[in-house]
Every structure is written in structure tokens, then in C-alpha cells.
Amino acid sequence: MNKLKSDEVKDFYENWDVSKYPDYLKLLMEFEENLIFKIISKDDFFKSLFDNRKNTKILDCGCGFGSFYDLTRDFDTIYLDFSLNLLKKFKIEKNKICANIEKLPFKDGIFDSVLCINVLEHVDFKKAISEVKRVLKTDGNAYFIVVNSDSIINDEIFVEWKIPHNLISKSDFNGIESEDFKIEYINSFYFLHPFFKVFPKLILKRIIDLFFKNDEKISKILKFKGQFLICRMVKK
Ligand SMILES: C[S@@+](CC[C@H](N)C(=O)[O-])C[C@H]1O[C@@H](n2cnc3c(N)ncnc32)[C@H](O)[C@@H]1O
Numbered sequence: 001m002n003k004l005k006s007d008e009v010k011d012f013y014e015n016w017d018v019s020k021y022p023d024y025l026k027l028l029m030e031f032e033e034n035l036i037f038k039i040i041s042k043d044d045f046f047k048s049l050f051d052n053r054k055n056t057k058i059l060d061c062g063c064g065f066g067s068f069y070d071l072t073r074d075f076d077t078i079y080l081d082f083s084l085n086l087l088k089k090f091k092i093e094k095n096k097i098c099a100n101i102e103k104l105p106f107k108d109g110i111f112d113s114v115l116c117i118n119v120l121e122h123v124d125f126k127k128a129i130s131e132v133k134r135v136l137k138t139d140g141n142a143y144f145i146v147v148n149s150d151s152i153i154n155d156e157i158f159v160e161w162k163i164p165h166n167l168i169s170k171s172d173f174n175g176i177e178s179e180d181f182k183i184e185y186i187n188s189f190y191f192l193h194p195f196f197k198v199f200p201k202l203i204l205k206r207i208i209d210l211f212f213k214n215d216e217k218i219s220k221i222l223k224f225k226g227q228f229l230i231c232r233m234v235k236k
Contacts, residue, residue, distance in 0.1 A: 005164040006100075009122045012163040013064075013083040023201050025157060028192070031208045032158075032228065033067055035189050035215055036117060036145060039230055040071060045141045045184070049075065049112060059111045061101055061132065062119030066090035072115065080104070102127045106135045114142040121147055121165050126176060133181045136235040141184065144173070144231045148188055153227040155194040170224050173231045180236045188226030191218045 018029065040046050049056045056075045060068060063079040065086045080097045081087050087096045099105045101116070101123055114132050132142050147158050149167035159167065170186055177183050192211045196204060211218075219226055 006123075009163050010082060013081075014085045016064075016083070016086065018065075024197050024204055027201065027204055027208060028155070028157060028197070031192065031212065032190055034212060035228075036230070037068070037071055038212075039187075039189060040115070040143060043143075043185070043232065045232065045234075046113070046143075056112045057110060059104075059106075059114045059135065061104075061114050061116045063087075063090065063096075066092065068115060068117060101131060104131045104135050108134050109137045109140075111135050112137055112140050114140070116142060117145045118147070120144060120168060121161075122163070125166070125168065125172065129176050129181075133233075133235055138235055141232050141234050144229075144233070146229050146231075148224070148227060148229040150224055151188070151227045152222065152225045153191060153193060155192075155227060157194075158227055168229065170229060170231075173229075173233075177233070182234050182236060183231060184234045185232040186224075186229065187219055188222075188224045188229050189215050189219055190227040191215065191222060192227075 018026070021029075053074045054076065058072050058075045058077040060072055060077060060079045063081050064083070066079060069090070069092065078095050078097060079087070079090065079092070080099050080101070082098060082100050084098050087098055090096060097105065101119060114136060116128070116132060120128055129144075136142060146168040147165075149169040173183055173186060192208065196207050199207065
């Protein structure tokens, strides 16, 4: 992404205030977060890291204000974002770094795992992925989550951000796969149709609960058509 666009993204996130969003939008964002939390915490590679959690180095790359802190708090985790304002809002004191994913300030091969959640849409996809790969150890795994360009859901809330924002597809991940960086797992999730937003908060909450419980089943039927994609890649 060129410098002008990158400045626009930075400005947007420096002023990002989710607390001002309407209730239904907070519910949808929470729904997405809960799904991500469930999928990653049940994932075999992630579960295998728990045995030696204190010595396992994780990078939450583009951590924002720390929505996924509870997923990584037991590990030796570094939280990185290029918005100083969001890092300030993140409640922890230590292990926060302000930097750009396209030029990570780390030596090669030091992380067991990298989480990169809803960040690749704003950056140079190839550059960012090659940096994530560089800082991973051999056999280390990265989790990428993006807004899916092949989605049949297409909720404008996730699709039409007011800042440079490229949707990404399964074929984009296939395109960057190489001998030493392989896709281990790829799937889509989040099948709540935008229509349901018309319901009052309490009813919407119940509908979301139903979709939460059935997300895995729906994703088996509507393969790769959900609002978001999750891709886990291993460095060989
Ligand atoms: C949609 S938010 C996601 C935040 C967090 N991962 C989450 O899921 O709650 C996108 C994040 O990416 C960060 N970001 C965007 N471009 C970045 C870059 N070039 N380097 C590092 N962080 C970046 C933003 O500051 C923002 O915190």
C-alpha cells in the first residue's frame, strides 16, 4: 500500500472509537470476536502450544486495543500495532510495540505463532505476509483472519469501510503459498445475514446465539462463503 493510503489508515485508527458505535454494531463485532476466539482456541496447533505456554512466543500483529488479549495472556506475547492511540487504550502496561507490519522490528525466526486479525485488508498483502513469515520460527504457525471477498453475506459494515480496505479471498492465500510457507487450514465463518440487523437488540442477541452455535455446521454447507476467512499457515 502506498504511503498516502497508509497515512489514511493510520489517521482512521488513531481516532477509532468503538464505544460510540450503535448497540447492534457492537453486538455484530462481539459475535465475530467470539467466533474467532472459539475457532482459534479449539484449533489443534494452538492447543498444542499450551503445554509450554510460558516459553511460547506469540505476536499479536495489529492488536488494536487488545480484543484478543484473553486468548494470548498466558503466553509470552508481544502486542504490536501502528496506532499509538489504540495501544494506549489497551489496558496492559508491558509488551506493547508501536510498529508497522510491513517492516517488523524483530529478528528472523523468533515467534512460535503470529495472530494477524483483520489487518491484512489495510496493508500490502504480500509484504505483510512475508514479514510475518520471516519472524516465525520453523514449524511456527500464523493465523490470518480477513474479510472474505467471496462472501455471500456482504454486510456493508464489514465490506465498506471508510478507509483503504481490500477484501481478500481464498485464492489470494493460495497465490502466496510457497514451499516454505504452506496453508495448513483455511475456512470461512460468520453467516449472519445483514437483514437481521432490523430486529431489536434482545431479539438480535438471540439470533446471534443461534448462529454462534451453528456456525461450524453452516460453514460445512456454505464452504468459503462466510463473511470472514481464517487461514493458518506453517513455516517449513
Ligand atoms: C480492524 S482493526 C483489528 C484490531 C484487532 N486485531 C482486532 O481484531 O480487534 C485493524 C488494526 O490493524 C492496525 N493496522 C493497520 N495497518 C497496520 C500496519 N501497517 N501495521 C500495523 N498495524 C496496522 C490498525 O491500527 C488496527 O488496530
